[in-house]
Amino acid sequence: MWVKICGITRRDDAMNAAALGADALGFVFTQSPRRVAPGSVSPWIREITGIEKVAVFTTEPVEEIIAVCDGMGIDTVQLHAEPAGDHERLSRRYGIIYAMDEYRQERMPVFPCRILIDASRGTGMMGEWKERDVPYILAGGLNPDNVREAVRKARPSGVDVSSGVEAVPGIKDPGKLENFIREARL
Numbered sequence: 001m002w003v004k005i006c007g008i009t010r011r012d013d014a015m016n017a018a019a020l021g022a023d024a025l026g027f028v029f030t031q032s033p034r035r036v037a038p039g040s041v042s043p044w045i046r047e048i049t050g051i052e053k054v055a056v057f058t059t060e061p062v063e064e065i066i067a068v069c070d071g072m073g074i075d076t077v078q079l080h081a082e083p084a085g086d087h088e089r090l091s092r093r094y095g096i097i098y099a100m101d102e103y104r105q106e107r108m109p110v111f112p113c114r115i116l117i118d119a120s121r122g123t124g125m126m127g128e129w130k131e132r133d134v135p136y137i138l139a140g141g142l143n144p145d146n147v148r149e150a151v152r153k154a155r156p157s158g159v160d161v162s163s164g165v166e167a168v169p170g171i172k173d174p175g176k177l178e179n180f181i182r183e184a185r186l
Contacts, residue, residue, distance in 0.1 A: 001151060001158065001159065001184045001185045002023045002024070002137070002157060002158030002159070003021070003022050003023050003024070003158065003159055003161075003181050003184050003185070004022065004023065004024035004025070004026055004052075004054065004137070004158065004159070004160040005017040005022045005024070005025055005161060005162075005165065005172070005177065005180075006026030006028070006034075006054070006056065006139075006160055006161065006162040007026060007028055007032070007034035007162035007163070007166070007170065007172075008026060008027055008036075008041075008172070009036050009040075009170040009171070010170075010171065010172075011041075011044040011047075013171070013177075014044075014045075014048050015047075015048065016172065016177060017051075017172065017177055018048055020177055020178050020181050021181055022051060023051065023052060023158070024051060024052035024053070024054050025048065025051055025052070025053055026055075026056050026078065026160070026162070027041055027045070027053065027055055027074075028056045029055055029056060029057055029060075029068050030056060030057045030058040030059075030060060030080075031058065032056075033169045033170065034162060034169065034170050038068050038072065041072070042071070042072055045072050045073055045074075046072065046073045052075045052076055052095075053072075053073055053074050053075050054074070054075070054076040054077070054078050054097065055068065055069050055072075055074045055076070055077050055078065055094075056077075056078040057077060057078065057079055057080070058079075058080040058081055059080075059081045059083070060083060061083055061084040062083045062085025062086050062087065062089060062090045063085055065077055065083060065090060066090065066093065069093075069094065074094060075094065075095060076094055076095035076096065076097055077090060077094045077095070077096055077097070078096075078097040078099060078116065079096065079097070079098050079099065079113075080099045087111045088111065090111070091111040091112055091113070095113075095114070096112065096113035096114070097113060097114045097115075097116050097137065098113040098114070098115055098116065099116040099117075099118055099139070100115060100116065100117055101117075101118065114135075114136075114137060114157075114158075115134060115135075115136040115137065116136065116137040116138075116139055116160060117132070117136050117137070117138060117139065117140075117156075118139035118140040118160070129149070129150045129153040129154040130153065130154055131153075131154060131155045132156075135156075135157040136156050137156060137157065137158040137159065137160050138150060138151075138154050138156035138158070138159050138160070139159070139160035139161070141164070142159055142160070142164050142180075143164030143165065143176070143180065144164070144165070144176050144179035144180040144183050145183075147159055147161070147164075147180055147183045148183045148184070151184060159184050161180055164176070164180065165177050165180050
């Protein structure tokens with residue numbers, strides 16, 4: 001089970017999630033309580049190796065996304081809407097995760113990507129856990145107490161968590177991180 005820990009705001013949380021076996025770290029560069037400024041993570045983000053680094057955006061244009069990500073060692077860009085601009089240019093530089101709301105009828109993007117389904121649109125609310133016709137990443141309302149059941153019911157290819165492993169907004173709880181990763185893979 002692929003596991004992404006999102007909403008990383010501190011170096012210590014990133015290093016701990018990587019050491020505990022997370023597959024990816026998410027850095028939010030758009031409007032969110034967990035938003036980070038590129039300058040606050042750029043001094044240490046390249047130190048983290050052997051793990052996928054995901055930059056999260058909503059409606060920012062392609063040029064802005066590239067300007068933020070260039071030079072930081074970002075592997076993947078997570079989009080919550082199709083950005084304005086040259087999609088091909090973006091997908092040539094980075095892997096793409098496209099976040100979709102399970103309740104809205106959205107068309108699949110025209111660029112190659114992995115799909116993330118988050119009914120909460122980043123608010124931490126739990127959505128419906130069900131199998132899909134395509135491999136996808138499940139997000140929304142997951143925590144160490146429910147992730148095993150969510151994986152059993154929905155059979156996603158991966159899971160994504162942010163607030164469900166926090167001590168307080170923006171600060172990850174080491175025990176919750178460890179339990180989440182373990183439970184997701186049981």
